[in-house]
Amino acid sequence: xxxxxxxxxxxxxxxxxxxxxxxxAGLVAFHSAGTATWSDLGGDGYARNGFCRNPVVYRCxxxxxxxxxxxxxxxxxxxxxxxxxxxxxxxxxxxxxxxGPQLMDALYGHLLISGNAYLHRIRIDDEDRxxxxxxxxxxxxxxxxxxxxxxxxxxxxxRQHRYDATGPAAEVLHLSLFNPVGEVNGLxxxxxxxxxxxxxxxxxxxxxxxLDNSARPSGALVYAASSGDNLTEEQxxxxxxxxxxxxxxxxxxxxxxxxxxxxxxxxMGFSPRDMDFLQAKNGAAREIALAFGVxxxxxxxxxxxxxxxxxxxxxxxWRQTVLPLATRIVCEIGNWVSPPVRDAFSLAINTDxxxxxxxxxEALWARIGAADFLTEDExxxxxxxxxxxxxxxxxxxxx
Numbered sequence: 001x002x003x004x005x006x007x008x009x010x011x012x013x014x015x016x017x018x019x020x021x022x023x024x025a026g027l028v029a030f031h032s033a034g035t036a037t038w039s040d041l042g043g044d045g046y047a048r049n050g051f052c053r054n055p056v057v058y059r060c061x062x063x064x065x066x067x068x069x070x071x072x073x074x075x076x077x078x079x080x081x082x083x084x085x086x087x088x089x090x091x092x093x094x095x096x097x098x099x100g101p102q103l104m105d106a107l108y109g110h111l112l113i114s115g116n117a118y119l120h121r122i123r124i125d126d127e128d129r130x131x132x133x134x135x136x137x138x139x140x141x142x143x144x145x146x147x148x149x150x151x152x153x154x155x156x157x158x159r160q161h162r163y164d165a166t167g168p169a170a171e172v173l174h175l176s177l178f179n180p181v182g183e184v185n186g187l188x189x190x191x192x193x194x195x196x197x198x199x200x201x202x203x204x205x206x207x208x209x210x211l212d213n214s215a216r217p218s219g220a221l222v223y224a225a226s227s228g229d230n231l232t233e234e235q236x237x238x239x240x241x242x243x244x245x246x247x248x249x250x251x252x253x254x255x256x257x258x259x260x261x262x263x264x265x266x267x268m269g270f271s272p273r274d275m276d277f278l279q280a281k282n283g284a285a286r287e288i289a290l291a292f293g294v295x296x297x298x299x300x301x302x303x304x305x306x307x308x309x310x311x312x313x314x315x316x317x318w319r320q321t322v323l324p325l326a327t328r329i330v331c332e333i334g335n336w337v338s339p340p341v342r343d344a345f346s347l348a349i350n351t352d353x354x355x356x357x358x359x360x361x362e363a364l365w366a367r368i369g370a371a372d373f374l375t376e377d378e379x380x381x382x383x384x385x386x387x388x389x390x391x392x393x394x395x396x397x398x399x
Contacts, residue, residue, distance in 0.1 A: 054200060060292035064112055064293075064321060069105040074348055076347075096130075110135070116139075116174065117176075118152065120133075134172070140155075203281040289301060331347065
């Protein structure tokens with residue numbers, strides 16, 4: 001039962017039918033705005049309320065994770081860059097269930113949603129054989145007396161497993177986004193966009209409720225008792241039943257309300273025009289995209305686009321969001337799988353195959369090629385290639 005009818009029902013029960021009121025008595029409703037309530041995003045709340053319910057969050061995470069997972073990697077040992085290495089083979093086929101892009105997609109997805117990502121490796125005979133991504137909602141750090149993680153506990157149902165996180169043979173690599181208020185767990189991009197996320201979700205819920213109750217706007221039925229009599233309990237029940245059965249629901253949208261003598265409808269609340277509904281929803285969507293670093297133009301969000309064309313926005317997306325994130329994550333994975341001293345190597349991103357960066361690469365090649373004061377070997381070295389006179393041979397480009 002709606003609060004208005006609950007209050008009216010209690011009033012009718014407390015007041016006998018025979019009781020007389022002052023002439024021209026009516027019903028007065030008081031309305032005041034309450035305080036804002038925000039959703040609880042603890043545990044897996046970011047995944048459930050953000051990624052699983054909000055289309056803007058879903059699209060931002062998919063765009064960044066798919067783009068970053070598609071970047072090819074290469075190994076660099078000293079000045080030599082190579083596309084063939086056991087570490088690259090492991091990342092290309094990390095386990096029996098996932099391919100390399102699938103594993104990296106899940107890794108970036110967890111990192112963007114929760115601010116944390118965990119990579120577990122299985123070692124046999126001091127050699128990495130498999131890599132698996134752990135669910136951050138089920139993983140927690142075990143800290144020592146100084147606050148540093150020494151192990152990670154993974155919970156699945158009633159079972160719990162502990163992985164060592166110390167030394168060069170650490171079983172779990174913890175990847176996190178910068179968090180100024182926490183030393184262990186990272187900060188999700190959805191944390192600063194929490195209010196915008198709730199506004200966007202609430203706008204969708206409000207729109208659905210408007211469709212379900214489109215013929216009954218927020219308001220109150222006012223009964224002006226000119227004769228001094230209140231509604232009888234039978235009249236009250238019939239009025240409530242007719243209002244609920246005849247004027248609510250999307251299939252009854254637009255049906256005019258027929259009021260008998262003494263009844264008047266008083267609208268309460270704001271109309272979509274007063275609330276500037278669409279502008280508020282689009283503004284919240286832009287704030288969510290801003291937190292993830294995705295230009296609103298790429299998401300189709302109307303508003304103040306700061307890029308002159310789609311190509312410029314796409315280039316900024318790769319340069320300012322995808323590449324910095326992928327470069328840092330690949331570097332951390334390389335340090336984790338590389339031997340500590342002997343035969344050490346590093347992983348890097350090869351951007352030669354990124355189509356969005358082709359104009360920048362062509363401009364760089366043209367500028368280096370026109371530099372007559374540089375020798376051929378210096379030009380090759382500036383572009384990331386090995387020199388012709390290098391005894392180790394020719395390497396791959398890392399520009």
